[in-house]
Amino acid sequence: xxxxxxxxxxxxxxxxxxxxxxxxxxxxxxxxxxxxxxxxxxxxxxxxxxxxxxxxxxxxxxxxxxxxxxxxxxxxxxxxxxxxxxxxxxxxxxxxxxxxxxxxxxxxxxxxxxxxxxxxxxxxxxxxxxxxxxxxxxxxxxxxxxxxxxxxxxxxxxxxxxxxxxxxxxxxxxxxxxxxxxxxxxxxx
Amino acid sequence: xxxxxxxxxxxxxxxxxxxxxxxxxxxxxxxxxxxxxxxxxxxxxxxxxxxxxxxxxxxxxxxxxxxxxxxxxxxxxxxxxxxxxxxxxxxxxxxxxx
Numbered sequence: 001x002x003x004x005x006x007x008x009x010x011x012x013x014x015x016x017x018x019x020x021x022x023x024x025x026x027x028x029x030x031x032x033x034x035x036x037x038x039x040x041x042x043x044x045x046x047x048x049x050x051x052x053x054x055x056x057x058x059x060x061x062x063x064x065x066x067x068x069x070x071x072x073x074x075x076x077x078x079x080x081x082x083x084x085x086x087x088x089x090x091x092x093x094x095x096x097x098x099x100x101x102x103x104x105x106x107x108x109x110x111x112x113x114x115x116x117x118x119x120x121x122x123x124x125x126x127x128x129x130x131x132x133x134x135x136x137x138x139x140x141x142x143x144x145x146x147x148x149x150x151x152x153x154x155x156x157x158x159x160x161x162x163x164x165x166x167x168x169x170x171x172x173x174x175x176x177x178x179x180x181x182x183x184x185x186x187x188x189x
Numbered sequence: 190x191x192x193x194x195x196x197x198x199x200x201x202x203x204x205x206x207x208x209x210x211x212x213x214x215x216x217x218x219x220x221x222x223x224x225x226x227x228x229x230x231x232x233x234x235x236x237x238x239x240x241x242x243x244x245x246x247x248x249x250x251x252x253x254x255x256x257x258x259x260x261x262x263x264x265x266x267x268x269x270x271x272x273x274x275x276x277x278x279x280x281x282x283x284x285x286x287x
Contacts, residue, residue: 006267006268006271008267008270008271009264009267009268012260012263012264012267016255016260016263017251017253017254017255018248020253020254020255020259021247021248021249021250021253022248024247024253025243025244025247025248026244030256034255034256034259034262034263037255037259037263038262038263038266038267041263041266041267042266042267042270045267045270045271045274094194094197094198097194098192098193098194101192102192102193102194102195103192103193104193104225104226107224107225107228108225108226108228108229108232109228110228110231111228111231111232111235114231114234114235114238117235117239118235118238118239118242123239124239124242124243124246127239127240127243128243142240143240146236146237146240146241146244147240147241147243147244148244149241152205152206166205167198167201167202167205170201170204170205171197171198171201171202174201174233174236175197175201177236178229178232178233178236181232
């Protein structure tokens with residue numbers, strides 16, 4: 001049986017790996033990334049199709065971006081963001097990091113020169129491990145914000161949350177991540 | 190006076206939007222006096238840079254490729270979809286459940 005050749009088969013051959021990596025950087029899971037590539041190519045077969053305005057890769061990446069955001073939104077329904085009760089702009093919680101008087105329990109340490117830090121494979125490996133250890137709802141919004149570089153307004157729209165909720169989630173993600181890095185990376189240095 | 194807990198929240202928020210004048214001043218004043226929160230703020234900026242770099246690194250890492258199985262599975266799904274589209278074109282009145 002010979003498969004009918006379609007442009008999508010060529011795209012899979014030419015851009016499949018790139019699309020996979022793009023998805024992997026955001027979804028952090030090989031299977032989810034594979035599924036997103038498949039959904040993207042299938043979506044590319046619907047509707048009016050490729051108009052030739054952008055390069056196929058750019059066009060496909062645009063579709064994939066929406067698939068990634070769709071995935072985050074679906075996950076959101078399965079594991080909803082906890083609605084933080086009574087969280088106001090000035091009361092983000094965080095009892096595990098601060099004493100009652102609002103001072104740090106363990107003050108952050110200097111991480112040294114940022115330039116050289118980012119060159120270190122070990123630092124980046126631990127960063128990944130720490131991201132995987134974040135609660136899923138925090139990791140999701142944090143990846144959307146920092147890797148996808150989605151602005152806050154779009155995040156709120158896509159995930160259907162309030163700006164305050166988004167700020168609190170991002171704050172918690174950052175607090176968790178830096179704590180994890182400090183424990184696992186400074187300890188190893 | 191701003192305490193560290195509130196200062197860190199404002200520092201994180203300042204990565205998302207321009208803070209209102211009063212909060213901005215309060216944060217600046219706090220950071221002038223607080224080494225821990227100054228380190229914290231540096232770490233936040235570093236995290237932002239690192240995540241961006243991390244994303245680009247994964248996108249450009251040519252060792253990360255679709256597995257053979259995944260590639261075949263996707264090719265099959267594309268083939269199946271192409272057939273279905275063809276049939277739908279040939280029988281425009283046929284109600285295809287999509």
